[in-house]
Amino acid sequence: MNELVQEILQGNRRALARLLTHIENKREGTDETLAALFPHTGHAWVIGVTGAPGTGKSSLVNMLAKAYRSQNKTVGIIAVDPTSPFSGGAILGDRIRMRDLAGDSGVFIRSMAARGSLGGLARATRDAVRALDASGFDIVLVETVGAGQSEVDIVRTAHTTIVVEAPGMGDEVQAIKAGILEIADILIVNKADRPGADNTARSLKTMLEMGHPASRRHLIGPYGRPLEGIAPTSNGSDGNMWIPPVIRTTATEVDGQRNGINELIQVVEKHRQHLADAHLWDVLEQQRIEIELFDRLQGELMNRLMQVVSLEQLSDIVARIQARKLEPQQAVYEILVQQLEKHNT
Numbered sequence: 578m579n580e581l582v583q584e585i586l587q588g589n590r591r592a593l594a595r596l597l598t599h600i601e602n603k604r605e606g607t608d609e610t611l612a613a614l615f616p617h618t619g620h621a622w623v624i625g626v627t628g629a630p631g632t633g634k635s636s637l638v639n640m641l642a643k644a645y646r647s648q649n650k651t652v653g654i655i656a657v658d659p660t661s662p663f664s665g666g667a668i669l670g671d672r673i674r675m676r677d678l679a680g681d682s683g684v685f686i687r688s689m690a691a692r693g694s695l696g697g698l699a700r701a702t703r704d705a706v707r708a709l710d711a712s713g714f715d716i717v718l719v720e721t722v723g724a725g726q727s728e729v730d731i732v733r734t735a736h737t738t739i740v741v742e743a744p745g746m747g748d749e750v751q752a753i754k755a756g757i758l759e760i761a762d763i764l765i766v767n768k769a770d771r772p773g774a775d776n777t778a779r780s781l782k783t784m785l786e787m788g789h790p791a792s793r794r795h796l797i798g799p800y801g802r803p804l805e806g807i808a809p810t811s812n813g814s815d816g817n818m819w820i821p822p823v824i825r826t827t828a829t830e831v832d833g834q835r836n837g838i839n840e841l842i843q844v845v846e847k848h849r850q851h852l853a854d855a856h857l858w859d860v861l862e863q864q865r866i867e868i869e870l871f872d873r874l875q876g877e878l879m880n881r882l883m884q885v886v887s888l889e890q891l892s893d894i895v896a897r898i899q900a901r902k903l904e905p906q907q908a909v910y911e912i913l914v915q916q917l918e919k920h921n922t
């Protein structure tokens with residue numbers, strides 16, 4: 578077993594930091610390290626925290642981490658940075674917001690940036706979660722900005738997904754706009770100290786009641802393939818169906834009773850117990866694996882294709898499409914067929 582693997586399994590933080598850098602840089606040999614760690618994973622409870630920019634995700638993650646620490650649980654935090662032009666400041670801000678966790682050896686914080694595509698970021702994040710899991714953290718918190726499919730996919734592989742909303746960002750519920758309401762196991766209205774929090778909570782509840790539970794992610798696999806196993810019974814009632822609770826929090830308030838964090842921790846625990854139902858767990862685990870597998874396949878196929886298709890070829894194709902001499906879908910077939918032919922000869 579390679580030394581890095583051993584160190585990580587022993588919980589060595591510097592080794593862990595090194596591996597995360599290797600993951601980000603796609604350093605050669607990293608796949609082997611991750612593969613060696615895989616059998617040692619599956620112990621951490623992975624909590625995804627997502628929502629529109631500025632809703633208070635980092636502040637909440639900070640409070641959650643502190644609460645778990647007071648229960649003597651170790652906490653790993655990954656803040657996913659989609660390398661947007663706006664994120665530089667956000668990460669700096671995160672460092673400040675999470676400063677009170679610094680120096681606690683039971684907490685490990687890391688922000689992940691993507692080199693290249695967003696798909697690469699999803700993969701890097703998953704690999705990072707695996708590394709943290711293998712190194713023995715009880716809780717892994719993953720913060721992503723809920724902005725698009727890629728971010729949604731990242732949190733879809735968490736065990737518990739928290740979607741954060743805040744009042745005063747216009748009348749619309751941001752999570753709806755971003756299409757992330759469906760993935761919530763728990764909905765948070767943060768900044769409950771601000772006016773409008775009750776309204777936001779009410780609209781969220783209404784929307785949850787309007788949406789048929791079957792529209793929730795638990796029934797839909799990657800690429801729209803329906804998943805079996807958790808369908809509600811014909812009379813519509815199903816003890817297996819988790820209805821996402823709406824919780825009000827104030828992440829800037831330190832009093833655990835008043836800021837809603839204690840309640841949040843309890844609800845996460847309830848969700849965990851709900852999933853402990855063996856049948857449900859198996860189905861969701863299968864779904865998580867499917868999503869991960871499809872993601873990795875897609876990314877890898879694209880990578881391989883891009884390794885053999887030259888930029889000249891591509892720009893030639895773009896020019897032909899632009900001149901209306903080639904249609905985009907035909908171009909796709911052309912690229913694929915050429916590559917397959919090359920492969921077969």
Ligand SMILES: Nc1nc2c(ncn2[C@@H]2O[C@H](COP(=O)(O)OP(=O)(O)OP(=O)(O)O)[C@@H](O)[C@H]2O)c(=O)[nH]1
Pocket residue numbers: 629630631632633634635636637667670671674722767768769770771826827828829830
């Ligand atoms: N009044 C109030 N302000 C809050 C609360 N939670 C967070 N904030 C403030 O809202 C701002 C954004 O908080 P962050 O925790 O950085 O939000 P975020 O969702 O992580 O932001 P991004 O990562 O940039 O998307 C900061 O100035 C926080 O101090 C809250 O409960 N009440």
Ligand SMILES: [Mg+2]
Pocket residue numbers: 634635636667671720
């Ligand atoms: Mg943040």
